[in-house]
Amino acid sequence: MAQIITPQTQSKTHEVLPVHHRRKQLPWPLNLYQSAIGKKYAMATTGIGLLGFVVVHMVGNLHLYEGPVQVYEYGEALRDLGGHLAPRTLILWVLRVGLLAMFAIHIHSAYSLSRMSLKADNPYAGKRNYIAANFASRTMRWTGPIVLLYLLFHLADLTWGWWLGDNYVRGDIYHNVVASMSSLPVALIYVVANVALAVHIFHGAWSMFQSLGLNNPKYNDLRRGIAGGLAALILIVNLSFPIAVQTGLLDEDNRSVPVGEFHTSEASEGGS
Numbered sequence: 001m002a003q004i005i006t007p008q009t010q011s012k013t014h015e016v017l018p019v020h021h022r023r024k025q026l027p028w029p030l031n032l033y034q035s036a037i038g039k040k041y042a043m044a045t046t047g048i049g050l051l052g053f054v055v056v057h058m059v060g061n062l063h064l065y066e067g068p069v070q071v072y073e074y075g076e077a078l079r080d081l082g083g084h085l086a087p088r089t090l091i092l093w094v095l096r097v098g099l100l101a102m103f104a105i106h107i108h109s110a111y112s113l114s115r116m117s118l119k120a121d122n123p124y125a126g127k128r129n130y131i132a133a134n135f136a137s138r139t140m141r142w143t144g145p146i147v148l149l150y151l152l153f154h155l156a157d158l159t160w161g162w163w164l165g166d167n168y169v170r171g172d173i174y175h176n177v178v179a180s181m182s183s184l185p186v187a188l189i190y191v192v193a194n195v196a197l198a199v200h201i202f203h204g205a206w207s208m209f210q211s212l213g214l215n216n217p218k219y220n221d222l223r224r225g226i227a228g229g230l231a232a233l234i235l236i237v238n239l240s241f242p243i244a245v246q247t248g249l250l251d252e253d254n255r256s257v258p259v260g261e262f263h264t265s266e267a268s269e270g271g272s
Helices: 007-016 030-034 036-065 068-079 090-119 140-159 173-181 184-211 220-246 262-268
Strands: none
Touching: 030 036, 036 068, 036 090, 036 173, 036 184, 036 220, 068 173, 090 140, 140 173, 140 184, 173 184, 173 220, 184 220
């Protein structure tokens, strides 16, 4: 029996038909980032770059234990990267912009993957098992924002000098670190933030191999050991700085003044 289509049934038919808007595809290779796999690779590769920065930054901070002169010379070496082949601080600013770009991509890929997982019928992460549901992975949503806030505070404190105010001396890294971490609340901020950073690094170092397809039960114990050892090393070294200042191991008593131009130039600039 043929179905008789009336205006009423025709309008109902039109009401139930969904309209799908296909997302515009970006040109290659940017379109790779529109897929979950592309976002996972972007998050893993930027994570490797940011982890490398954390390690290099940690090693550089160890100059604090050598004294103000060595710290000053280290800072000057960073500003003079490239030697006579590039203007002073140019290479340093290129590295800073690159780090900022990696940080932005890392945050966006993590956020967008989370959104894709919530919208999917089968979440991208799949069913949680013991490995994926350990303490570190469950707290990634908290450690990530804590690390971001810590970065902003760290820049405002020791790079821009907003937190130290009149006690900030531009270019005098040793003085600024001691002056900042002599405050117990500030020292506690650094302790809490670095614990969150270590937890974030542990899960990130563990999962980035899986995101890059390097996942084999034969090597999982090794991966976990490397991730845990690296996170523990970074945590211990970074926590040593506020502890050393609070206990008086790092102080400015009888300090030798670094020999350099920043003392005269910074005085003329008002130390800001």
